[in-house]
Amino acid sequence: MMKLVVGIVIGVFLALAGEYLFLTKGGMPVAARNGQPLPLEQYLTSRALRVAMARDAGRPSPISADEPNLLAGARVYRANCEMCHGSLDTEKRSAIARGMFPRPPRLMPPGEGVTDDPVGETYWKVKNGIRLTGMASFEGALTDTQLWQVSLLLGKANQLPEPVKAELR
Ligand code: HEC
Numbered sequence: 001m002m003k004l005v006v007g008i009v010i011g012v013f014l015a016l017a018g019e020y021l022f023l024t025k026g027g028m029p030v031a032a033r034n035g036q037p038l039p040l041e042q043y044l045t046s047r048a049l050r051v052a053m054a055r056d057a058g059r060p061s062p063i064s065a066d067e068p069n070l071l072a073g074a075r076v077y078r079a080n081c082e083m084c085h086g087s088l089d090t091e092k093r094s095a096i097a098r099g100m101f102p103r104p105p106r107l108m109p110p111g112e113g114v115t116d117d118p119v120g121e122t123y124w125k126v127k128n129g130i131r132l133t134g135m136a137s138f139e140g141a142l143t144d145t146q147l148w149q150v151s152l153l154l155g156k157a158n159q160l161p162e163p164v165k166a167e168l169r
Contacts, residue, residue, distance in 0.1 A: 035101030049130065059120035063145060065152040067161055073153030074167040076146050081107070084134060088168040100134045108168070113157045122151040 022028060029035065063069055077085075083094050084104040097104050107113040114122050127147050129137030138147060153164070160168075 032099060032101040037102075053121055053124045056124040057118050057121040059123065061119050061123070061148050061152055063148050063152070065156055067163065069149045070153050070156065070160065070164045071167055072146065073149035073151075074164050076142060076150040077153055078168065080138065080142070081150065088165060102133050104134060107154050107157060109158050114154050115156070115158050117155070119148075119151050119155045122154050123147055126151055 029038070084097050084100070085107040086093055086097065086104075088108045089110065091106075091110065093106075105113070125135065126142075127137065127139045129135050142150070153160075
């Protein structure tokens with residue numbers, strides 16, 4: 001019994017010491033430039049995000065994806081999101097978008113963006129943000145209606161009516 005306890009104490013100590021050395025001897029990547037996720041980092045963080053979002057992900061939008069709402073969403077997008085997530089119909093990225101780690105994904109065509117995701121999931125991300133990434137929380141900065149409007153816009157990004165496309169250009 002005593003041996004087991006001593007073994008556990010030593011094991012815990014070695015793990016902590018290893019972590020301390022990893023952090024203090026420069027093993028931990030901290031620069032945004034040429035960033036690569038650590039082993040398991042992507043798996044663990046995306047898993048944690050999915051669990052956190054579970055309750056909201058299935059929520060239907062309280063407003064419809066009609067043209068006035070999509071137009072309003074487009075204005076929100078241009079003012080608050082475009083500098084990171086890119087503009088419609090171009091692969092060009094801003095200096096901010098190119099220099100960040102993790103990279104902000106393109107949310108407008110060409111490309112899929114989040115058109116496959118349930119709108120409740122997108123709403124959760126825009127409202128709460130994603131900790132330790134450049135993705136900010138827009139709760140308070142945007143009204144709840146605006147949060148839904150921009151989420152609906154992203155869900156329909158590959159099938160937007162012409163006037164909404166014009167607003168995005
Ligand atoms: C300062 C840069 C920045 C701004 C501004 C920004 N985002 Fe993001 N966003 C990010 C980054 C970085 C990620 C990727 C986070 C990650 O890797 O988990 C992200 C992720 C997302 C995602 C998840 C994408 C996916 O594939 O799951 C959505 C949706 C999103 N942002 C929507 C928005 C909306 C809507 C706005 C404007 C209201 C916005 N973002 C403004 C940087 C930004």
